[in-house]
Every structure is written in C-alpha cells, then in structure tokens.
Amino acid sequence: MSDYEAFRARARTWLQSVAGEFGREARRGLDVEQDLALGRRYLAARFDAGFAGINWPTEMGGQGLTHIEKVIFDTEEMGFGMPTAYFGISLGMPVPILMRFCEDKAFVKERVLKALRGEEIWCQLFSEPAGGSDLAGLRTRAEVDGNGWKLNGQKVWTSWAQYCDYGVIVARTDPTVPKHKGLTYYWVDMKAPGVEVRPIKLAGGDSHVNEVFFDDVRLEDSQRMSPVGGGFAVAMATLMIERYVATDSGGFGPHLDLFVDLARDVEINGRPAIEDGRVRSQIARNHAMRAGLESITTRAMLMMQAGMEPGPEGSLNKLVAVRSRQKLSELAIDLQGNAGLAFDPHASQKENWTASWLNAPTGRIAGGADEMLLNTIAERILGLPQDHRPDKGVPFNQIPA
Numbered sequence: 001m002s003d004y005e006a007f008r009a010r011a012r013t014w015l016q017s018v019a020g021e022f023g024r025e026a027r028r029g030l031d032v033e034q035d036l037a038l039g040r041r042y043l044a045a046r047f048d049a050g051f052a053g054i055n056w057p058t059e060m061g062g063q064g065l066t067h068i069e070k071v072i073f074d075t076e077e078m079g080f081g082m083p084t085a086y087f088g089i090s091l092g093m094p095v096p097i098l099m100r101f102c103e104d105k106a107f108v109k110e111r112v113l114k115a116l117r118g119e120e121i122w123c124q125l126f127s128e129p130a131g132g133s134d135l136a137g138l139r140t141r142a143e144v145d146g147n148g149w150k151l152n153g154q155k156v157w158t159s160w161a162q163y164c165d166y167g168v169i170v171a172r173t174d175p176t177v178p179k180h181k182g183l184t185y186y187w188v189d190m191k192a193p194g195v196e197v198r199p200i201k202l203a204g205g206d207s208h209v210n211e212v213f214f215d216d217v218r219l220e221d222s223q224r225m226s227p228v229g230g231g232f233a234v235a236m237a238t239l240m241i242e243r244y245v246a247t248d249s250g251g252f253g254p255h256l257d258l259f260v261d262l263a264r265d266v267e268i269n270g271r272p273a274i275e276d277g278r279v280r281s282q283i284a285r286n287h288a289m290r291a292g293l294e295s296i297t298t299r300a301m302l303m304m305q306a307g308m309e310p311g312p313e314g315s316l317n318k319l320v321a322v323r324s325r326q327k328l329s330e331l332a333i334d335l336q337g338n339a340g341l342a343f344d345p346h347a348s349q350k351e352n353w354t355a356s357w358l359n360a361p362t363g364r365i366a367g368g369a370d371e372m373l374l375n376t377i378a379e380r381i382l383g384l385p386q387d388h389r390p391d392k393g394v395p396f397n398q399i400p401a
C-alpha cells in the first residue's frame with residue numbers, strides 16, 4: 001500500500017469512528033447555533049486526532065504533510081456531512097494568507113492554533129456595494145491616523161461575519177492613483193469599537209451572509225499585511241487560493257452517492273429510477289465531471305508542491321461544479337414528484353436536494369460570478385482578446401461613479 005493509500009485508510013477509519021458524534025445523523029434538526037457549536041467540537045477533535053492543518057507547517061500546529069494528503073482527507077471527509085461549513089472560508093483563505101503575509105509571527109501562531117481548533121473564525125471582507133466582480137473599484141477607505149489607520153466604509157455579502165472574531169480586509173488608501181494601485185490589505189478585529197454586522201436573509205431562509213459597517217475603526221500599523229498601495233497583489237493571492245477552495249467537486253451540494261441512493265428509492269413508470277437510461281447517464285456524466293475536477297485540483301496541488309503557481313484552470317472548478325449541482329438538484333426534485341417541493345428551513349444544501357437547488361444560484365455568484373470565470377477562461381486559457389476596460393490607468397477619483 002502506498003503512503004497515500006495508507007493515509008486515506010487512516011483518515012477513513014478515524015472519520016468513521018466519529019461520524020456518529022458529528023456527522024449527518026448527529027446534525028439532523030439542529031439550529032445554526034447548535035450546529036456551529038458541534039462544528040467547533042468537531043474541529044477540536046480533528047485537531048487532537050492529527051488531521052488539522054494537514055499541509056500546514058508543524059511549527060504552526062499543522063501536520064507538515066503535502067497538498068495531496070490534504071485533498072485525500074477533504075475528499076474522504078466530504079462523504080460524512082461533518083459541520084465544517086462555518087470554518088471553510090476562515091481556514092481556506094484568511095488564515096493561510098495571515099501565515100504568509102503577517103509579520104507578527106507570535107500573533108499569527110496563536111491565531112492559527114485557535115482557528116484550527118475552531119475556537120476562532122476569520123472572514124474575508126472584500127466585496128462592497130460598488131466593488132464585487134470589480135474588486136479594485138471598492139470604496140471603503142483607510143486613512144492615516146497618528147501612527148495607525150482609521151477605517152470607514154461598508155462591506156457586503158461577508159460570509160459568517162456574525163460569528164467571526166477577525167477578518168482580512170482590503171481598503172482604499174489613495175484615491176488619486178489608478179484603482180488597482182491605491183489599495184492596502186489589513187487584518188481587522190471584528191469585535192473592535194465601530195464594527196457593526198447586520199445579517200442578510202437569503203431565499204432559503206438562512207442568514208449566513210452579512211453587511212459589515214466600519215465607523216472610525218482604529219487599525220494599528222502592525223495590522224497592515226501589504227505595502228501601502230500594494231494590497232491588490234495580496235488580494236489576488238487570496239483569490240488564487242479561493243479558485244481551489246471556493247467549492248468541492250460537488251459544487252458544495254450533495255454527494256453523488258446521495259443521488260444514487262435517491263435513484264434506487266424512487267420509481268419511474270413502476271421501475272426503480274436507477275434502471276432508467278437517462279438517470280444512469282446523468283450519474284455517469286456527473287461522476288466523470290467530478291473526477292475531472294478532482295484531477296485538476298490534484299494537478300494544482302502537485303504544482304504548488306513543486307513550488308509553482310497553479311494556472312487559471314482553477315476557474316473551471318466552480319463554474320462547472322456549481323452549474324452541474326444545480327442541474328442535478330433539479331433532476332432530483334423532479335424524480336421525487338410532489339415530495340421534492342417540500343421545504344425544510346433547517347435542511348442542509350449538502351444533503352437535501354430542494355435546499356441545494358434553492359441555494360445553487362448564490363454559489364454561482366459567490367467567490368466570482370460565472371461570467372467573470374468565463375472571462376478568465378476566455379482570456380487566460382483560450383487566449384481571446386481582453387474584456388473592454390475603460391477605466392484602465394485612470395486615477396480612481398476621476399472614474400465617473
């Protein structure tokens with residue numbers, strides 16, 4: 001057995017041993033606060049079992065293993081329905097970026113350990129009412145204030161902000177230069193005076209996204225994680241990671257095994273749906289597609305392992321996975337007939353086809369809208385001409401708003 005297969009077997013054995021305590025069945029009927037509390041206990045157990053921060057340095061509390069072991073663990077974990085969603089962004093982007101770009105290493109180490117154990121959560125404060133796809137168009141400003149900074153403005157769609165302790169944020173520090181050049185990157189204490197979080201209710205009934213307001217929030221200069229005016233490069237480094245962690249091959253919807261189970265349970269014309277050629281071909285298509293996306297991710301991980309930056313092909317991941325999840329969820333609803341329309345506000349989008357379908361459109365926007373991913377594929381993979389950019393090189397304060 002290869003080392004990787006031995007690792008997979010060890011991970012699976014541990015996951016099976018705790019599935020009853022933290023997995024799908026244990027979570028049924030819990031409200032968000034209870035599920036989050038269970039999630040924190042799961043992360044602590046995962047840390048103690050030696051499966052946290054798999055590809056992170058041991059001096060930061062990680063396991064010092066490779067990106068491949070990380071993908072193996074994530075793929076195995078995905079099938080158990082563990083309560084990890086609250087920590088996905090935190091451990092996916094902000095905390096790795098903190099490890100890479102924050103110079104106060106003692107602070108970083110303490111934060112990383114607490115984040116790995118689920119004791120602290122980080123959010124990503126990028127999008128604004130006028131700065132989503134066009135991130136560099138953001139208007140939240142940080143102004144010099146003595147030896148630190150003063151932050152004013154508004155972010156929107158910030159996932160899990162109401163449960164977060166810290167966030168990473170991009171703000172405009174110089175409006176007189178072209179938009180990409182006047183941005184600076186910081187970390188911010190979400191409990192600091194002047195930070196206000198207002199949850200937004202989504203169509204599925206949940207409120208995991210928020211508006212966040214900053215009113216004269218004090219930032220120390222030690223909270224700065226980029227050169228002044230050099231924040232866009234750190235934001236891009238964050239988004240490069242996001243291309244690989246913003247989704248799994250199931251588009252953050254139900255595992256394909258759950259569709260197979262459903263197709264065995266329901267009937268078409270008096271026969272199990274699994275015997276229907278159209279249903280079988282959808283299962284085969286989705287299996288092939290998911291395997292293809294997992295290969296792209298594995299290849300990217302191997303590149304990172306070899307010290308290279310993965311290419312723009314990461315843009316395919318979310319585009320293909322979430323679109324496919326939406327179509328598969330629609331088929332699953334159809335197969336269930338009237339029962340497919342029953343709405344359970346507590347149902348998880350990773351287990352319930354109706355919740356998955358209702359929630360899928362947000363997945364096609366979050367972390368880069370479909371059209372933006374198509375632009376990247378057109379320009380960076382297919383080599384087509386660039387999108388029209390009329391504000392290129394124009395000082396930010398001279399762009400008509």
Ligand SMILES: Cc1cc2nc3c(=O)[nH]c(=O)nc-3n(C[C@H](O)[C@H](O)[C@H](O)COP(=O)(O)OP(=O)(O)OC[C@H]3O[C@@H](n4cnc5c(N)ncnc54)[C@H](O)[C@@H]3O)c2cc1C
Pocket residue numbers: 089123124125126127128129130131132133134156157158159160209362363365366367368369370371372375387
């Ligand atoms: C569930 C959810 C969670 C999110 N979580 C976070 C978070 O934690 N942190 C965070 O910072 N943000 C988060 N976001 C915000 C998300 O990143 C933005 O919504 C997204 O980048 C799109 O920006 P926008 O909403 O401003 O839409 P816009 O940029 O205004 O886009 C509107 C429409 O125009 C299209 N469009 C825009 N520009 C172009 C172009 N050049 N070419 C072609 N079409 C174009 C878009 O594709 C889209 O269809 C989240 C969003 C959602 C829905």
